[in-house]
Amino acid sequence: MKVLVVSPSWIGDAVMSHSMYRLLISKYCSNIQIDVITSMWCKDLFHYIPEVNRTLFIPYGHGVLELSKCFRLGRVLKNEKYQQAIILPNSFKSALIPFFADIPIRTGWRGEMRYGVINDLRILKFASFPLMIQRYAALAYDRNIIKNFCDLPNPLPWPYLNINKKEIEDVLCKFNLDSHKKLLIGLCPGSGFGLSKSWPHYHYVTLAMQLIYCGYHVVILGSSTDQLINKFIKYSILKNLKQYYDNLIGITSLSEAIAIIAACKGIVSNDSGLMHIACALKCPVVGLYGPSNPDFTPPLFSQSIVLRCIKGCYTMQKYSTLYDGYHSSLINITPDQVLKALKKLLH
Numbered sequence: 001m002k003v004l005v006v007s008p009s010w011i012g013d014a015v016m017s018h019s020m021y022r023l024l025i026s027k028y029c030s031n032i033q034i035d036v037i038t039s040m041w042c043k044d045l046f047h048y049i050p051e052v053n054r055t056l057f058i059p060y061g062h063g064v065l066e067l068s069k070c071f072r073l074g075r076v077l078k079n080e081k082y083q084q085a086i087i088l089p090n091s092f093k094s095a096l097i098p099f100f101a102d103i104p105i106r107t108g109w110r111g112e113m114r115y116g117v118i119n120d121l122r123i124l125k126f127a128s129f130p131l132m133i134q135r136y137a138a139l140a141y142d143r144n145i146i147k148n149f150c151d152l153p154n155p156l157p158w159p160y161l162n163i164n165k166k167e168i169e170d171v172l173c174k175f176n177l178d179s180h181k182k183l184l185i186g187l188c189p190g191s192g193f194g195l196s197k198s199w200p201h202y203h204y205v206t207l208a209m210q211l212i213y214c215g216y217h218v219v220i221l222g223s224s225t226d227q228l229i230n231k232f233i234k235y236s237i238l239k240n241l242k243q244y245y246d247n248l249i250g251i252t253s254l255s256e257a258i259a260i261i262a263a264c265k266g267i268v269s270n271d272s273g274l275m276h277i278a279c280a281l282k283c284p285v286v287g288l289y290g291p292s293n294p295d296f297t298p299p300l301f302s303q304s305i306v307l308r309c310i311k312g313c314y315t316m317q318k319y320s321t322l323y324d325g326y327h328s329s330l331i332n333i334t335p336d337q338v339l340k341a342l343k344k345l346l347h
Contacts, residue, residue: 001028002080004103006087006094007038007046009058010192011254011273012297014042015280016133017088018159021051023140026157035080037097041223044254045277048161058097065093074100086139087118107139132297133158158300159280163262171259175246180217181263185342186278187218188269189233190226190249195325198270199288199333201232206335207268209237212244219264221257221274222249266342270330275299284345286338290330305341307333 003024007014024032036046037056046055056077059069074097083105085098090111098106099117107120115121120143128148129135137156138146146152172178189204191197208218220233230249238245252260258277261267266284269275271292278285279301287299289308298306310329 001032001084002082003032003034004077004080004082004085004098004101005034005036006058006085006089006098007036007042008088009039009042011042011045012192012271012276013088013132014038014045015159015161015273015276016297016300017136018049018051018161018280019133019156020086020088020136020140021049022157023137023153025051027140035082041254044258045161047255048163048258050162058094060093067096070096071100073097074102077101077103088136088139092117109135109139130295133300159276160282161258161262161277161280163258163281167255168259168262171256172263174256175248175252175260177217177219177246177260177263182265183215183217184260184264185211185216185218186261186264186267186269186283187220188222188267188272188274188278189220189229190222190274191270191272192225193292195228196327197272197290197292197330198229198326199290199330199338200324200326201229201236203331203333203335203338204268205233205236205238207338208245209241210335210339212241216265218245219260220245220247220249221252221260224250226250266346268338268342271297279304284342286341286345288330288333288338290327303345305345307337307341309333 021034033053034051035054036052037058040057043055046052059073060066078101082103085103085106087095087108090109092112092114095114095117105120106118108118109122109124122143129138134149137152172181187204189198211218226249233247261278261283262281264283267278268286271289275285275287279299285299285304287304287306289306294306309332
């Protein structure tokens with residue numbers, strides 16, 4: 001059995017899709033080849049997912065429809081003779097490559113009215129699959145077998161990332177963190193959605209100082225898109241404590257960030273891709289949620305604590321609730337609350 005999976009473009013969603021790969025391997029008793037097509041910024045993630053045979057790259061950027069490129073790649077993939085494609089994103093364009101590749105079974109949720117391009121179309125009712133991980137898992141099965149989350153295996157196999165100790169050691173050595181590896185605490189202040197999903201930088205600075213005074217070495221991780229937060233931190237009071245922390249925002253690759261998180265004793269993170277990576281690495285996590293919904297994309301690790309000051313789900317565009325770009329509910333989570341939760345996990 002050869003299956004092509006169109007992966008989500010967001011790192012956190014791509015991590016959560018790992019449960020579906022594990023279910024496919026179990027369903028076909030390992031007699032299956034899974035190839036994944038994903039965005040360039042997610043590519044390193046799949047090095048640590050052993051169920052994936054090969055990683056391909058989507059020929060378009062976020063928000064851009066490159067129809068001719070999709071067609072050319074689809075015609076190339078036609079020669080691979082895939083029996084099924086599973087399309088995880090809900091966008092119309094994500095279904096085009098399997099359609100152009102003439103893959104006979106193209107499975108996915110309806111999403112952006114994808115009648116025709118997806119011929120194994122599932123109609124989603126939120127109450128039937130309240131968690132994102134359940135929606136992905138359901139696509140591993142026939143629609144007549146799995147009609148709601150109660151029909152899924154219980155418990156679902158949660159995501160995990162398989163990284164070897166040598167790679168961790170090499171990355172720690174590269175960033176001069178090897179001498180601190182027994183005391184590392186990771187802070188992940190960025191978010192793919194910007195400041196509206198971020199705990200304020202000044203709270204992270206206060207927490208970092210508290211952790212330093214508790215004897216920990218703090219490492220701050222994020223992508224090159226988190227430069228505003230990076231600037232805030234660089235010019236904060238932490239600049240006087242440089243020997244006790246490392247600010248690696250925009251400096252590490254995704255693979256290097258994964259290795260550093262794997263070495264941490266605990267992680268404090270916004271609802272972000274790095275939070276889900278930490279959970280998949282079985283690293284204790286304090287997850288900080290504001291307008292995003294922890295009932296839909298919770299941290300999938302037993303040693304995790306969610307802190308949130310509001311109920312329900314809110315759109316990120318409610319600027320009336322933002323202060324300097326930060327959501328008021330995230331501002332209301334105090335560093336003392338976070339430190340208390342982290343200490344509970346570490347002990």
